[in-house]
Each structure stands twice: as C-alpha cells, then as structure tokens.
C-alpha cells in the first residue's frame with residue numbers, strides 16, 4: 001500500500017515557536033483518547049510500521065478566507081508517541097490544492113495530510129475540527145453503514161483527494177454525517193465537525209457500531 005507519512009505537497013515550512021498549550025488542550029485531550037483506541041498510532045503489524053492518524057483544529061479568525069483558514073495540526077511522524085505536547089503541533093497558515101502548496105510554521109513539520117484538512121475547512125466555514133484516523137473496523141463496514149467513501153483510485157495527500165472530498169460534499173450527505181471513509185487509503189477515516197468533541201464523538205460512535 002501507499003506509504004503513510006510521506007509529504008506529497010510543496011511544503012513552505014518555517015521553524016517557529018509552538019502554539020500555546022491552552023489553545024491545543026481540547027485537541028490534545030482527544031488525541032489521547034484516539035491514541036488509546038489505537039485509531040492513531042504506530043504498530044509494526046500495520047502499514048509496514050508507519051505511523052498513522054493526524055488531527056487538526058482551526059485556530060484563526062472565523063472570517064478567514066478560503067485557502068487561509070489557519071489551523072493547528074499534529075506534526076508528521078508523531079504517531080508513535082503516547083503523549084504529545086505543543087511542540088508536536090504545527091500551524092498551517094495557507095494551503096492551495098490547485099498549486100499543491102502548503103505554508104506552515106512551528107516546532108515540527110505538519111502532517112502529510114494537511115492539504116485534506118485544509119480542503120475540508122474550505123468547504124464549510126462552520127467546521128472547526130478534522131480528525132483523520134485509521135480503523136479497520138469502521139473502514140470495512142463503511143459501505144453497509146452508509147458512510148460516504150472517496151474513490152479507491154484516489155490516494156491520500158494528493159490534489160485528486162481534495163477534489164474527491166469536494167465531490168462528497170456536493171453529492172452525498174457527508175456534511176450531515178460528519179464522517180467519510182477513504183476508499184484508496186487502507187483503514188483511512190475522516191471525521192469533522194464544528195468542535196473537536198463532536199468530531200471525536202462521531203468517531204467513537206462509528207467505532208462502537210462497526
């Protein structure tokens with residue numbers, strides 16, 4: 001399968017200070033919960049030992065324009081860590097699917113799936129949190145549970161994935177469901193909501209039903 005964790009966009013990264021822990025408290029709390037459920041992690045028996053899962057929360061102004069909806073996101077290659085501090089999160093300040101560019105700063109480089117997170121924030125300004133996890137149980141039962149799915153031919157972290165997510169928003173009830181499955185990214189699940197808690201609960205509910 002494709003390699004998790006490889007950054008496929010043109011990253012304009014500047015090393016900089018960490019986001020204050022107060023800003024990240026809820027997101028990091030949910031990261032602990034998801035890690036404890038093995039929805040985020042790193043396991044030698046899964047995905048050739050690559051880390052998996054990444055989470056974000058908007059931190060910028062509510063009226064920020066498309067392409068600049070600033071968000072905090074877990075850093076690349078952090079899946080193996082049982083606890084994260086604010087030094088494990090980056091700040092994405094701009095992203096453009098058309099040119100495949102992401103601009104970020106912080107103490108760590110942003111997740112390889114940053115573009116997908118940005119695209120979701122652009123699709124609905126009300127959304128404030130995006131959680132990408134890996135769950136064999138939810139993924140395998142997505143079709144029978146009516147969870148919208150991106151096409152199997154589309155890989156994570158590509159401009160095509162951005163278009164696929166946009167297609168789901170226009171052609172399915174994904175906005176109401178708050179969750180979709182990545183058909184071409186083994187076990188890949190994305191939940192999103194107006195708050196981290198709501199997105200996290202969507203995942204735990206889907207896990208319990210699967």
Ligand SMILES: [Zn+2]
Pocket residue numbers: 004052053132133134156185188
């Ligand atoms: Zn993934």
